[in-house]
Amino acid sequence: MNLSLEPFFDISLDLLCIAGYDGYFKKVNPTFVKLLGYSEEELFSKKISEFIFEADRDLTMGFRENLVSGLPLVNFENRYVSKSGRLIWLNWTSIPLPNESLIYAIAKDITDKKQWEEERANQLIKLDKKNQHLKTLNYKTSHDLRSPVNNLIALSDFLDLDSISDEETLKILNLIKLSAQGLKKSLDEYLDHLKLADSLEINTQEVSFDEVLKVVKATIGTLIEASNATFTSNFSKLPTIAFNRFYMESIFLNFISNSIKYAQPNSFPKINITSKIENGKKKLIYSDSGLGFDMKTVGDKIFNLNKGFHGNKDSKGVGLYLVHNYITKLGATINVESSVNQGTTFTIIFK
Numbered sequence: 001m002n003l004s005l006e007p008f009f010d011i012s013l014d015l016l017c018i019a020g021y022d023g024y025f026k027k028v029n030p031t032f033v034k035l036l037g038y039s040e041e042e043l044f045s046k047k048i049s050e051f052i053f054e055a056d057r058d059l060t061m062g063f064r065e066n067l068v069s070g071l072p073l074v075n076f077e078n079r080y081v082s083k084s085g086r087l088i089w090l091n092w093t094s095i096p097l098p099n100e101s102l103i104y105a106i107a108k109d110i111t112d113k114k115q116w117e118e119e120r121a122n123q124l125i126k127l128d129k130k131n132q133h134l135k136t137l138n139y140k141t142s143h144d145l146r147s148p149v150n151n152l153i154a155l156s157d158f159l160d161l162d163s164i165s166d167e168e169t170l171k172i173l174n175l176i177k178l179s180a181q182g183l184k185k186s187l188d189e190y191l192d193h194l195k196l197a198d199s200l201e202i203n204t205q206e207v208s209f210d211e212v213l214k215v216v217k218a219t220i221g222t223l224i225e226a227s228n229a230t231f232t233s234n235f236s237k238l239p240t241i242a243f244n245r246f247y248m249e250s251i252f253l254n255f256i257s258n259s260i261k262y263a264q265p266n267s268f269p270k271i272n273i274t275s276k277i278e279n280g281k282k283k284l285i286y287s288d289s290g291l292g293f294d295m296k297t298v299g300d301k302i303f304n305l306n307k308g309f310h311g312n313k314d315s316k317g318v319g320l321y322l323v324h325n326y327i328t329k330l331g332a333t334i335n336v337e338s339s340v341n342q343g344t345t346f347t348i349i350f351k
Helices: 006-011 030-036 040-045 054-068 111-158 167-201 209-219 221-227 245-261 295-303 318-329
Strands: 015-020 025-028 073-081 087-097 102-109 205-208 230-234 240-243 270-278 281-288 333-339 343-349
Touching: 015 030, 025 040, 030 040, 054 073, 054 087, 073 221, 087 111, 111 167, 205 209, 205 245, 209 221, 209 230, 209 245, 209 270, 221 245, 240 245, 245 270, 245 281, 245 318, 295 318, 295 333, 318 333
Parallel strands: 230 270
Antiparallel strands: 015 025, 015 102, 073 087, 087 102, 205 240, 270 281, 281 343, 333 343
16 A cells, blocks of 8 residues: 655644755755745755754754764754744654655744743742742841830830839830730741741651652653663662752752753763762762853852853753752752763752
8 A cells, every 4th residue: 555645744733844964954844834934945945054043053963963873852942043033942853764864853833832931930930039038028027126126125124113103104104015015925926937837838857869769750751761861879878868858859850850951962861869978968969961061150150040051041040049949948058060061960968
């Protein structure tokens, strides 16, 4: 039976294309033409890299070399520039055919999804900032009010009420003293409630590193499988730590996601996680083989918001910002060692 795939190619709502090892499109479907706004002649006349957003070209070239080497590409994201100048996010799955020197690829338009994710991240950052500001304001207001209230109580204690004969004056002074004491009590109770609320938000328990790793690997199993990431782990010297489980899962999730996202183009992510007690300090050491950072340039900015260090405009620095917050909220510290194309090591030192 001789079935033609041409109708499937023509009516697909996804972007379908065939590219040559020479870097040119050989065939594109109508959806591809419509979304980017270029004619077929325009798409065929220039190298594919010329349609890719400039900041994404180097990263794309690295993964393209993997394709030419015979490695399939799954869930790769980059941006194309449409004829109108609009940036379009595409999610690619590509398969090489070495015998024909061709690459068959399918892409999905994820621009709306990316915009929603960016808006969501920005809203979370704003909410976190407002929440921290309100907490600080509450503590500051309560603390600042206690000083004048204590002064009122002290001044009322200095008064020699026995020397005052006017009953109305005595009554007023007693009321002032009682009011000041009542206000102090209310402020003390309010501060206790604030501290209790904070403690309820950050419950701690003995958290198993191995169990957390299993949960996170199951959560992003598809991403890990597609990236061909490999793991080595050893928690025998420090199996558990007193920490917030949600925080620990988020820390592992952000670390692993970043290792996959910023893997070197010509190799698969290699991740090593260990825990130990060194000089009486409990430590968790996370290392990867990724792109790494230039620490002379990055320095202490690595945990700041809205910081990207690999030309990826999609990155808002939210992940490492939250990791740093989670760690410091529970009295722990985090150190970073990294070199460009040599990977990164994060060391968490627990309280």
